[in-house]
Amino acid sequence: MLVVSNIDLALETPIMKPSAFLESSIKDFTLNINNDYRYLKTGYYVSLHAEVLGNRVIPSTENIVDAYRTPILLLRASKAGITTMPFVVTDSAKQIMSNFDFPTVIFAVNPFSFEGFRIAKNRSSLYKAVKSLSMNYKFAVCAQPLLGEIISFKSIFGRCEVKEQAQKIAEEVYNIFRIPLCKLHVQLAGERAFLSGLQQIRKDELTQLDLQLLRREVSRLLRDGERLVG
Amino acid sequence: MGNIACFVERYNFTDPREVGALQNFKLTAEGMGHRFNFVFRENLAELPKHDAVFIRATTDPLYTAYVVSKTAWELGLKVVDDPKSIQVCGNKVHLYELFKRHDVPHIPTIFLNKDEFHHKKILEIFNAFGRPVVLKAPYTSFSRYVEKVACETSFREVAKRFFRRSDILVVQKFMPTAFDWRVGVLNNEVLYVCKYMVPKGRWKHGVKRRGKPTFVWGRTVSLKRENAPEKLKETALKACALIGNGLYGVDIKEFDGNFVVVEVNDNPSIYAGYEDLRNKDIYSKIIAYLTN
Numbered sequence: 001m002l003v004v005s006n007i008d009l010a011l012e013t014p015i016m017k018p019s020a021f022l023e024s025s026i027k028d029f030t031l032n033i034n035n036d037y038r039y040l041k042t043g044y045y046v047s048l049h050a051e052v053l054g055n056r057v058i059p060s061t062e063n064i065v066d067a068y069r070t071p072i073l074l075l076r077a078s079k080a081g082i083t084t085m086p087f088v089v090t091d092s093a094k095q096i097m098s099n100f101d102f103p104t105v106i107f108a109v110n111p112f113s114f115e116g117f118r119i120a121k122n123r124s125s126l127y128k129a130v131k132s133l134s135m136n137y138k139f140a141v142c143a144q145p146l147l148g149e150i151i152s153f154k155s156i157f158g159r160c161e162v163k164e165q166a167q168k169i170a171e172e173v174y175n176i177f178r179i180p181l182c183k184l185h186v187q188l189a190g191e192r193a194f195l196s197g198l199q200q201i202r203k204d205e206l207t208q209l210d211l212q213l214l215r216r217e218v219s220r221l222l223r224d225g226e227r228l229v230g
Numbered sequence: 231m232g233n234i235a236c237f238v239e240r241y242n243f244t245d246p247r248e249v250g251a252l253q254n255f256k257l258t259a260e261g262m263g264h265r266f267n268f269v270f271r272e273n274l275a276e277l278p279k280h281d282a283v284f285i286r287a288t289t290d291p292l293y294t295a296y297v298v299s300k301t302a303w304e305l306g307l308k309v310v311d312d313p314k315s316i317q318v319c320g321n322k323v324h325l326y327e328l329f330k331r332h333d334v335p336h337i338p339t340i341f342l343n344k345d346e347f348h349h350k351k352i353l354e355i356f357n358a359f360g361r362p363v364v365l366k367a368p369y370t371s372f373s374r375y376v377e378k379v380a381c382e383t384s385f386r387e388v389a390k391r392f393f394r395r396s397d398i399l400v401v402q403k404f405m406p407t408a409f410d411w412r413v414g415v416l417n418n419e420v421l422y423v424c425k426y427m428v429p430k431g432r433w434k435h436g437v438k439r440r441g442k443p444t445f446v447w448g449r450t451v452s453l454k455r456e457n458a459p460e461k462l463k464e465t466a467l468k469a470c471a472l473i474g475n476g477l478y479g480v481d482i483k484e485f486d487g488n489f490v491v492v493e494v495n496d497n498p499s500i501y502a503g504y505e506d507l508r509n510k511d512i513y514s515k516i517i518a519y520l521t522n
Contacts, residue, residue: 019343019345019346022341022343022398039291039292039321040321040368040369040395040396040397041396041397042343042344042397042398045323045397045398048321048323048324048327049327052324052327052328052331053331061317061324062313062314062317065291065296065313065317066300069291069292069296069297069300071297071301072296072297072300072301072304075300075301075304076304079304088274088275089271089274089294089297090271090272090274091271091272092272095272109294109297110292110293111290111292111293111369111395112395139293139294140271140294140297
């Protein structure tokens with residue numbers, strides 16, 4: 001198994017830098033570790049290059065594109081049995097109000113804004129959020145009702161340190177999309193947890209504990225082989 | 231009888247030639263006994279009521295059109311353009327990586343990584359391809375984000391702009407021609423053939439007017455598909471076979487009887503009186519593909 005990483009994993013096994021891998025033609029099962037897999041970013045291109053070489057790769061470019069597009073993330077997750085809230089894709093605040101009561105949570109579906117979500121508690125904040133995240137109504141947004149609170153946490157190979165229900169969601173999201181590192185947004189309402197969104201992790205958000213967990217998981221995969229990653 | 235949703239955005243109704251083509255699709259579908267409804271982003275909840283989805287809005291993995299395509303795909307509907315085609319054609323790095331790997335004749339290309347954007351690399355590129363070279367952002371469409379640069383200063387200025395969104399750019403040899411061939415392909419068959427002429431004094435089919443947001447477009451000369459060179463059609467089909475069996479528009483340059491692929495576009499433009507001028511059956515063929 002070939003590990004390509006932009007994070008210093010400090011392992012004994014040689015780890016390839018993304019820039020070196022992109023110049024190479026190595027044919028091997030590829031594990032792509034990156035804090036940011038967004039479309040058009042280096043993390044995405046590493047998976048793309050591996051696929052064009054004919055390698056099996058984690059994560060796949062299809063999963064990357066789908067996981068970072070909130071409506072597709074929710075659609076595929078709910079098909080696989082993960083609890084999600086209903087959502088609408090639109091650029092109209094009026095349509096959001098006709099579907100859901102306040103508060104609502106709004107995610108961007110545009111090529112430029114990647115950062116998180118906005119919570120709209122009333123009509124005027126909804127209009128502001130839609131105008132901003134749709135870039136003046138040029139693109140769509142994805143709106144979901146907010147019935148509890150949203151928690152955001154890091155997921156490393158589906159492992160995280162949060163409440164049990166959210167932990168289960170992190171595991172299931174990893175099993176579907178195989179994104180080794182990401183931040184998940186999960187809505188907690190009563191005893192239930194609902195997947196809301198996914199985004200990249202900034203490198204400076206990774207703590208020593210996160211790096212230890214990452215090292216442990218990568219070492220386990222290197223030791224136990226590809227069967228563990230499917 | 232099939233029920234077809236045609237996903238469009240408001241801008242699809244600003245050019246009368248495109249409006250004409252959309253009306254032709256609707257009339258043809260209804261003439262063949264199908265329903266054909268325009269679906270805008272406000273009505274996406276209606277997608278599951280349809281049997282097939284035909285996307286005419288601009289596609290890109292980051293646009294709403296991808297959400298529509300993938301949703302339709304997940305619902306098991308027939309969809310043109312399918313998500314994989316959008317993913318591959320929407321990223322020119324992906325496209326040229328495939329062409330290199332599978333020996334599809336294409337314009338000499340190298341990729342420029344953000345990490346290697348320095349003086350030495352730029353000189354290497356100029357030495358390899360001569361001056362000027364063409365810089366292309368991977369998300370280019372409708373001739374936008376493709377610029378010709380002849381010196382290091384302009385190379386740096388353009389590359390810096392394109393690097394804002396993508397960590398890798400495409401650099402190509404400048405190969406000027408009077409026109410680009412456009413071969414429309416559907417389900418591994420040639421649908422139409424055109425020549426996209428380059429406006430006088432320019433170097434690409436669509437050029438932005440200096441200081442204005444509008445574009446100058448070259449003429450479109452349509453040919454009967456049976457009259458187009460066989461080698462041209464073979465090259466186009468070989469390039470499309472790497473991507474899938476949807477609807478594509480392949481741009482090809484001709485040099486001394488040799489054909490090299492410029493790019494394969496999903497969601498190709500179809501304007502009434504242009505692409506359809508010598509091949510009137512393109513509407514019925516696309517509708518039949520969606521409903522069969």
